[in-house]
Amino acid sequence: MKPKNQRLVLVSAALVAVLVAVLLAMWGLRSQASFFYTPADIAAGKAAEGAGARLGGMVEKGSIRRDADGVTIRFVLTDGKAQTPVIFRGIVPDLFREGSGAVAEGRMQGGTFVADTILAKHDERYMPPELGNLAAEHKAGKTLEQ
């Protein structure tokens, strides 16, 4: 191969690689990106059944129930306009409390949000970023998710 042709082949290979990366990424993002919703969004039917999603809100007062197995909890997240029931199996963060903010990662299943992970206000200064406008107490500062 002449050096000039060789460069042509290399440049086209690089362009094809970029194209493949972008196409693969677009394909992956269409099916796998998970959107952030509030309970009002859920009530409006925005979240597709079974698709990965994040749900954020305040834990409604008096809503936390523990199942008999001791590790499954059910609670309600609210944004003041609507409520969504959530079920979670696992150890919740220490500062997961009634009346404070939390974000659940999981999916909607039959009207209930099934969470794989719960992120809660981790210390006095942290608030999940999506909840910034839900709670006036949120202040810029050190942030750490549990």
Added chain:
Amino acid sequence: MIAETGLAALWLAAGLAAYQFLLMILALRSSIEVARPMRAVAAVQGALTLLAFAMLLLVFARSDMSVALVFENSNSAKPFIYKVAGAWGNHEGSMLMWVTILAIAGAFVALFSRRTGERTLIAALGSQAVLALGFYAFLLIASNPFARLFPAPPDGQGLNPLLQDPGLAFHPPTLYLGYVGLSVAFSFAVGALLTDEVDARLARAMRPWVLGAWILLTLGITAGSYWAYYELGWGGYWFWDPVENASLMPWLAATALLHSINVLAARGALKAWTMMLAVIAFSMSMVGTFLVRSGILTSVHAFAIDPERGTFLLALLAIYVGAAFILFAWRGATLKEGAPFKLVSRESGLVVNNLLLSVILGIVFVGTLYPLFVEALSGEKLSVGAPYFNAVAGPLALVLAILVGIGPLLSWRRERRPILGRLKVPALLGASGLAITIILAPRIGILPRLGFAVAAFLAAASILPLVGRNPLRAPLATWGMVVAHFGVAVALTGMAANAAFSSERLAIAKPGETLSVGPWLVRLDGVTPTAGKNWTAIEGELRASRGEGAITLTPETRYYSDPPTSTNESAIRTFWNGQLYTVIGKQDPAGAWQLRLWWKPFVTLIWAGGALIAIGGALALLGRLLPYFRRRREPEWRRRYA
């Protein structure tokens, strides 16, 4: 006085960096004689930033609360080692550390590099000075680490307890050293593009820096992964968190660069390609720094929120990367391609390696930044996590791992021998690996199953370069390659085993009750309160056995007071065939405790593989540097400028 000394040193260093840049412009426009003081200036600049950083360590060590940074990030009750580590566990301090490493790297290049032409070296030092100048401006204008508080408060606000951990104290410096090593490769590339001296000599000058940076990035990623594994208490070793991706992206680019630079050094080919990768690798370091430091992400490690800083970093990123790409577009097209090669050759193998790594890099890059773009453009919030990265990048990584086994067997320029014959044994092992997992573990997922097969193939194929010759006489660089590639197979085995065979148990237990996980029976003996220097905790006492003698594990939940936070301290016990991982949660009203137990067979191979990859890199680096030290003579700069 200490803080003022540090600040003054920083201003002086900034002045010298500006002078260094000026010298480069003058030297490239007229004669290189103008740049005589260049090496000395770069060395002094390095020494001054080191002084400034030492002053910062000193104010932290002395808990001088009149310095705002100490007040905000330290506390006199903290253990001494974390007081010192606190110096870089915050925004200003970590940026000072960044520029310190950058300037010292520049000083090292100035003092010891004599493989490239003098003009290229001067241009590279000039480029390094511009990089440093941006960070000096950033520190002095937007984030002065030495700002005073008046009056001095009695005590500080503390350091986030998650960061109060030996792993994390030394994690950022390792990564920063890696990032900054790539800045030297970037500067060499920019210098060579300016002087039109892109050749094998340049590649040999760049190579130790790229190798060194890559080793440190590998270690940093491996250590960070283990930190997340034991500290977060979630049992996972990689979360595809944007901050993890911020260190993975420069690593992917550096891995590609590391391989293409060998083509340039050995064959003088892939010139434009390698220069492009050098620019991309440092761009990824800047992107990583921006993601972590700007507070644009709110994730496990991103602990700064301040739009001004983010904008400043973004501007620096745009200027550096933009200027380098313009330079590349201007000069890259005129680069003469080196020696030609055939379709089946070592060069082609390395091109394919580069292409696959670049595609994976692109996928990680898009997945990491996509949520930020969407939010900036439409205000809609979304997150991209493990399902995306595993599904899109996972299969490509497996294909790459297969090619890792084949590539090193090819010869330069043109492969005349049939190589498939040499791969019989590895192929057989891979196929039997597949068969064994299908028979013995029919229900595991497709990716872990293929992972086992590819790992078996690669483990055997990776040692072939040492077969058929006297291994003791093989060059160190070859040994390094073999060890690193074998490490990939080891890590892959660990990941596949973790995905396929981990067992998890989440339940409540009262003291005296027993839970089972995998082959283990774990009894909760009791729960006791305990305390450390700046925390209190509840500690569970677990007795675990699987037939033979019992062992004791003590997971904790710790409560810190300054700032008020709690962490789960997992208790992990390592055996030759896996790890038992235990976490204790809350007590329910009936008096039972939540326990989370994992049995993770062969999970440690993940980090052992990472360590092997780094050791392979270290062997290769040693192999490249040893001849250089043996031929050691009076440094050229000393002779020239004496």
